[in-house]
Amino acid sequence: MWLAVAAGLGLAAPASANDSTAELATGGLRLVQDPDIRMDSEDLFLSMKEIRVRYVFHNTSDQPKTVLVAFPLPPLPAATDGGVAPAMPSWTSETNFLDFSTEVDGKPVDMSLQEKATVLGIDQTDLLKSLGVPLNPNGKATSDALEKVPTDRWRELEERGLVQVWPGSSDSPGELHQQWTLEAIYYWQQTFPPNQDVVVTHRYRPSVGLTSGITFEQQPEAGDYARRFCTDKAFLGGVAKMQAEWKRTQKDGLYPVEARLDYILKTGANWEGTIGNFRLVIDKGTPTGLISTCLDGLRKIGPTQFELVRKDFEPTGDIAILFALPISAVQE
Template sequence: MFRALVIAAAVGLSTLPALANDSMAELRPGGLIFVQTGDVAMVSEDLAISTNDVRVDYVFRNETDKDVSTVVAFPMPDLDASPFSPVAVPDTESDNFLDFSVAVDGKLVEPKLQMRAVVAGIDVTDDLVGHGVPLMPFSDKAMAATDALPREVQEDMARRGILLRDEYDQGNGPETHFVPYWTLRATYWWEMTFPAGREVRVQHRYKPSVGGTVGLTFLEEGKMKGEQYDLYRERYCFDAGFEKAVLKTVPADNPYGAPYFEQRLAYVLKTGGNWAGTIGKFHLTIDKGDPKNLVSFCGTGVKKTGPTTFEIEATDFYPRRDLDILILDFQEPQPQ
């Protein structure tokens, strides 16, 4: 029986910098990649994205006359435990921090989980596990465990870049703590078979990592300008209608008073081009959550299909760029 390997989208932290203490960066999950592209085609992809969940329904077809038995893997986004560029993690206390689930032909599959801790390309998992340190670096348990290690172990791990020395004074004198600084690589994997000449349905569900910022970072003195505006205009494809809608909410007496918070989502689309041929039918639904919210993203043939939903449909679709979505979450003005 022919053996192939299926792996999921290479996902990583967004390159968008944290602009302030109240800004969180989004993670960038994506879809499946099939390494040997000549055997299995993606017949369709139905992708639905909101700030609450991501739902992806695929139909694959084995184009050969032999079953293709595979190992399937879905790497979760790399998590760099850096306090200098915090990321939004839906559930820091769970290994399955995006609440990922998968079903094949309607039947839930229980994937296995591999978690590794890495520093500068070196696997340090055994160091942490041997000292009873949980591998999710943002969890309270990991924070407490690293802070409770013997000082000689802390110093050694700090020298090797596993921990970060954190020194501060909260009014009771200088304190020294050691906090997680490693990168977590978590991968879900399972086995499945693509039967010869048949279609197989695969469904993914997970909670998205939603980056956010209080206020709008792309406004300066009540106008669309500056480095952040240039970045956002390219990344989220601002058009005249979107910009006009934002600007008309800026109070005349407060150029920084637009009543919105930023919400940023990202999804790796380009991996869909790694299957045999193009995506036969592609359907995308984006839900901005509230009719008062604003949304901007790049796409061709976008149609508004409901008070909060926007859709794209395409045939023989070849994704040439990943999907970045900016939702401006409307905030009701507080009475004075």
């Protein structure tokens, strides 16, 4: 999970601000549009450890409706040469790196998976499969498979933009470093009975970007963060107090870090009409943590939770949340 990545970055104690993982934007289900299928409600829970969504759909017609339902995983790029890897909650899974699962009316759904490897948007899946290379660019099985690719195929892989060939020594031909992006979609056919509700729930562990230390005070990051997360004086003041407390005590558990979570909300507008009842809860994980987001109307409902409730809601944008919290909160 992403916390394991944090440990791998040396975040058990204060580290340089360059130690970082990059977040991947996740989102909700997508349905083939049908004029008779209405979303009566959406209940969304966002935290650094889990995302849960509960939908209630209603078929307003007198006939059963069978439509395609899909959950696109965020595009997963290869780790950069600079060492900044995308945050993968499950590094052991070659495909379901978010530990995604879905239930319909309380029963698990058997989903199909479509996956492809792309370079500049061009599908290069067949070549990798012909060489026995898994499609997850950051999986251990993929690195192991690339080591077994015959050297006479290296040039073809490099010309297609799938790898970079790193020079070797006198006793080694070199190394292949993957450069492609994995695009994957879970999907299934769902039947909505006439004049009935269908409850669809799904949950997964989000991809949370993590940086050791606080970096968003620096330029040009400060301007980027202000636009993306609407950081204001109150939030920045709270962060300054957090930093001052750590400097005063020098307690490792109080060392401030930042985390970033992106959620694609506007896919909720893919179906007919508005969302009858929309509820969002954001959990910051620890009472001493801080969050900043551009969402209007959030209200505090507990020591760590904030709520947003809307009727006849039509999402037009996405959610980006910035967390500032003591490192002990990400080590739990």
